[in-house]
Amino acid sequence: MNTRRTALALAxxxxxGLAACGSAEPEAPTAAPxxxxxxxxxxxxxxATSAATTDPAAQVFGSACSAVPSDGKGSFSGMxxxxxxxxxSNNPLLSTLVTAVTEAGLVDTLNSAxxxxxxxxxxxxxxxxxxxxxxxxxxxxxxxxxxxTNHVVAGSLSPDELAGTHETLAGTTLTVEPSGDSFTVxxxxxxVLCGNVPTANATVYIIDTVLMP
Numbered sequence: 651m652n653t654r655r656t657a658l659a660l661a662x663x664x665x666x667g668l669a670a671c672g673s674a675e676p677e678a679p680t681a682a683p684x685x686x687x688x689x690x691x692x693x694x695x696x697x698a699t700s701a702a703t704t705d706p707a708a709q710v711f712g713s714a715c716s717a718v719p720s721d722g723k724g725s726f727s728g729m730x731x732x733x734x735x736x737x738x739s740n741n742p743l744l745s746t747l748v749t750a751v752t753e754a755g756l757v758d759t760l761n762s763a764x765x766x767x768x769x770x771x772x773x774x775x776x777x778x779x780x781x782x783x784x785x786x787x788x789x790x791x792x793x794x795x796x797x798x799t800n801h802v803v804a805g806s807l808s809p810d811e812l813a814g815t816h817e818t819l820a821g822t823t824l825t826v827e828p829s830g831d832s833f834t835v836x837x838x839x840x841x842v843l844c845g846n847v848p849t850a851n852a853t854v855y856i857i858d859t860v861l862m863p
Contacts, residue, residue, distance in 0.1 A: 706730040706848050711809070712832055714772070714843035714856060717743060726847060733761035734768055734852035743856060746776040750787075754794045760802070766852045767803040767816075769824070769835055771860045772843065779860065796820050800863045806853045809833075809846050822863050836861040 706726035710718075718741065719725045729737035735757045738744040747770055751757055760768075776784060787794055799820040807816070812833055815825045824836045833842045833855070840859035847854040 709846050709848065710844055711846060712842055712844035712856070714743065718844065718847075729854075730848045730850065732850055734763075734766070734849040734854065735760040737849040738768075738770060738854070743772045744770055746773045747771055750776075750794060750798060753788050754791055754798050756795065756798055761851070763802075763851060765804070765806040766819075767805060767807040768852050768854050769801045769803075769840070769861060770854050770856050771801070771840070772856055772858060775840070775857065775859050796863050797860070800824075800861050808853070812845075812855070820863050824861065838862070 723740040739748045802819045803816045840857040844856040
C-alpha cells in the first residue's frame with residue numbers, strides 16, 4: 651500500500667515540480683453517518699470500475715445530486731464510463747474546476763491515475779474566492795497544482811471508509827467527519843453536496859468549498 655501510494659503521488663506531482671509525501675497509511679476511519687435512502691448500503695472497499703457495473707445513480711447521496719443531468723455524458727451513468735478529469739468536464743457543476751485542472755496540466759495525470767478519491771469543488775466554491783485572487787492562482791502553476799492535489803487521495807473510498815484522516819497527493823492531510831446525512835471535509839469544513847459519484851478510475855465527492863493546503 652505504501653509503495654502504491656508513493657508511486658501515485660510521484661506520478662501526479664513530481665512532473666510538475668511539487669513533492670508529494672504519501673507514504674503513511676491513513677488512520678482508520680470512524681463510523682460513517684446514517685445515509686438517506688439514496689445512499690449506498692454496501693460496505694467495504696469498492697473500485698470505481700466495479701461501481702460502474704451497477705446503477706451509479708442508486709449509489710450517490712446528497713442534496714446537490716438532483717442538479718446532475720439525468721442522461722448524457724454529464725449524468726451519473728455517463729460519468730461512470732469516463733476517467734475522472736474527462737467525467738468532470740461533462741458535469742456542468744464542475745466547469746471551473748475543469749478549467750483549473752487544465753491550467754495546471756493535470757488532465758492526463760488524473761485521467762491515468764489508478765483508483766483515487768477526488769473532492770471536487772463546485773463552481774460556487776470557486777466563486778467564494780475573490781476574482782483577482784482566483785486569476786492569480788490560475789496563473790501560478792505550482793500553487794495551483796498544490797491546491798488541486800490537496801483535493802486528491804489515493805484509493806477509491808466508499809462512504810463507509812470516508813470518515814477519518816487521509817493523506818492527500820499534495821502531502822497534506824484531510825480530516826473527514828460525519829455530519830448528519832453527509833460529511834464535512836478539511837479545516838474549511840466543506841460539505842459534501844453529492845457523494846460517491848463513480849468514474850472509470852475514481853470516486854468523486856462534490857463539495858461546496860475549495861480546500862486550501
